[in-house]
Amino acid sequence: MDFSRLSGALQDEKSRIGKVASALVADGQTIILGGGSTCVEVAKNLVSKPIQVITNSIPVVQVFWDSKQVELTLTGGYFYPRLGVQLGLVCEKMLNSISADMLIMGIRGISAAGISDHNTLIVESLRAMIKSARKVVLVADHSKFGTDSMAHVAPLTDVDRIVTDSGLDPSFQQMLKDNSIEVLLA
Numbered sequence: 001m002d003f004s005r006l007s008g009a010l011q012d013e014k015s016r017i018g019k020v021a022s023a024l025v026a027d028g029q030t031i032i033l034g035g036g037s038t039c040v041e042v043a044k045n046l047v048s049k050p051i052q053v054i055t056n057s058i059p060v061v062q063v064f065w066d067s068k069q070v071e072l073t074l075t076g077g078y079f080y081p082r083l084g085v086q087l088g089l090v091c092e093k094m095l096n097s098i099s100a101d102m103l104i105m106g107i108r109g110i111s112a113a114g115i116s117d118h119n120t121l122i123v124e125s126l127r128a129m130i131k132s133a134r135k136v137v138l139v140a141d142h143s144k145f146g147t148d149s150m151a152h153v154a155p156l157t158d159v160d161r162i163v164t165d166s167g168l169d170p171s172f173q174q175m176l177k178d179n180s181i182e183v184l185l186a
Helices: 003-008 011-022 036-046 058-064 089-096 123-132 170-178
Strands: 030-033 052-055 071-074 079-080 085-087 100-105 110-113 112-115 133-139 151-154 161-164 182-184
Touching: 011 161, 011 182, 030 036, 030 170, 036 058, 036 100, 036 182, 052 058, 058 071, 058 089, 079 123, 089 110, 089 123, 089 151, 100 123, 123 151, 161 170
Parallel strands: 030 052, 030 100, 052 071, 100 133, 133 161, 161 182
Antiparallel strands: 079 085, 110 112, 112 151
């Protein structure tokens, strides 16, 4: 799927998730903001906060284009137009050279096996983001749960919080609780 198709699905849920996740960010923090339509919703709620944002997502950059509060750093790297993100060795090298208070990222699959993505090109960038952040927050609507996408990214133990919508099945809420992951329902 490409970014334009993803951004239309479950729009109300993503908007609510974006509002809740953005409230986790304090003034003065440095955050890594991943790609994807839910992260764009987070970004929309951060434009007036005095923070530093590091991103590989061009749609996220576009949200902050006119912001006077946000200091924005792009990762660089190969531009993958279908998803609107920068990837590859340059992106990973940059991410491996920084430290952030928090990562807020979307993901395609969340199950007992961990988090996963359907696009193998993006996996190493996601892993580098996780390693560079002190706290990892996933933003994912309920449709991402119970899915193992093609490429494993990380175990659930690498995740601190998940912001999702109220449509999340209670069995998945228990799975997250069993893995010491805080769940915030939007």
